[in-house]
Amino acid sequence: MPVSAQDTVKWVFTNYPPANVQTQGGHFKGFLHDIVVEVFAEGLNVKVDIAVYPWKRCQAMVKDGTADIMVTIPTPERLEYAVTHTRPIWIKRRILYTYRDHPKIHDIQRLSGLPSIKSGGYTVISYIGNGWVENDVEGVGIAVNYATTVDGMYRMLAAKRGDIVIEEKSLAAPRIAEQGLSERIVETDGIGSESGFHILISKKSSYAALVSRIDREVESMRSRNRFKQIFSNYGMADPN
Template sequence: MHELLSSLVRSCSLPRLLVSVLIVTLLALPAVAGQAAMKICYPDFWPFFHRQDNGHMTGFFHDIVTEALDRMDIQATWAAYPWPRCQHLVETGESDAMITFPSAKRLMYSKTHQDPFYEKKLTVFTYVRHPRLREIKAIKSIEDIRKLNLTVITYAGNGWNDKNIRTRGIKTYDTALLKNVWLMLANKRGDIVIEWPGGAWPDIRDTGTESAVLQTDVSLQAIPFHLMIGKMSPYADRLPKFNQVILDMKNDGSLDRILDKYIKRHQDDPR
């Protein structure tokens, strides 16, 4: 490139100002064409994002964001890390982006878009033929769980449960393994489980408790998920365009197509 520019300066009969403009334009082209791919870090967790043994990335968070970025002609690389490490990498600028819900702390070092591309609804599960099923189906809030004196089964380290359930004095039973939550519920070791259906049903099937576990229509909270890009990233100013692409994907059915590929919809079982 430098040899080409030197030759241009020596041989060109164009006015010096025009030559200068051409040089600046040529110097800018490689930077655009060779822009580094957006580095996205994630905690490996099916069905959000998961790298298979053959190296192929899958998961509906991955597919949604990848399709949106493809429509923007942005390439991305995905690297798995423990969740605290992911946040640190974005904060320090070592990675460009992560996928999570905006919090006051995260917004101190990153930016996001207006409309979430997915809302994770936390739903109440119970066991089949629970003697207080009618009352459970009528739950409208976490406070109702406390008033009904129901017990909750969860897994150790569930931050949402610690913050929203345990602090209210609601009796909670913990298990070290997430899958064991459904075995405990099936064996009536507690009254309810509060989980996201998309992640719950694969574990329910794996533990063979499908006939013993009942998903209700009670949803207690919807957690919005966004692409969050570090303020130091050169991609931070592309977030408004990303938001528009997400809206386009909602309107043209692309989001539903991706979600239907991963999430089996379960209706309330009247048993």
């Protein structure tokens, strides 16, 4: 499929700083934002049109083809309606957060991996639409309590409505601080898991035919250390 400056790819996401966010002034930023815009706008000469929705709706829009792309973990369920490139654009390493006076906080500090969370009988708090939690965490038999939003997830933890939140530090720390919960929520040395994030393209989108070109653009950015440069702009080390 030929591409031109008039072509536009529709990307849907939920505000998730510092990965991707719409500011109060209506501008977009974030390390995933910068990567996706470089792949499409600079690599393929395709304008990126962004819309912000609840995460569950974002996934439904990519599934039914009313949106072209989203950036997330390519679970088996998502790959039934989307295609993607070979290697991730971001590896999300998740650590464990708990509330400050948790009676088993010292045990949580030593947890490593989902089997240890399950064997300890801990309840995880997440948000509706988190496919990784639904598939990988609930899927192995760990109890999960869901909030309707990402911010609500942290408020639930502060209110002791579960034991732990499993999240990447660069995503969790700003949200916890912004909500004034830094004195009530503790970052631990416990480890949950890690997952690769990809650009997922709806199988109903015309851009699905360009997945091999998208793959080449991603690898070109990697070879030119563009991921390292973009992550450093947000005070992060390149996790890839």
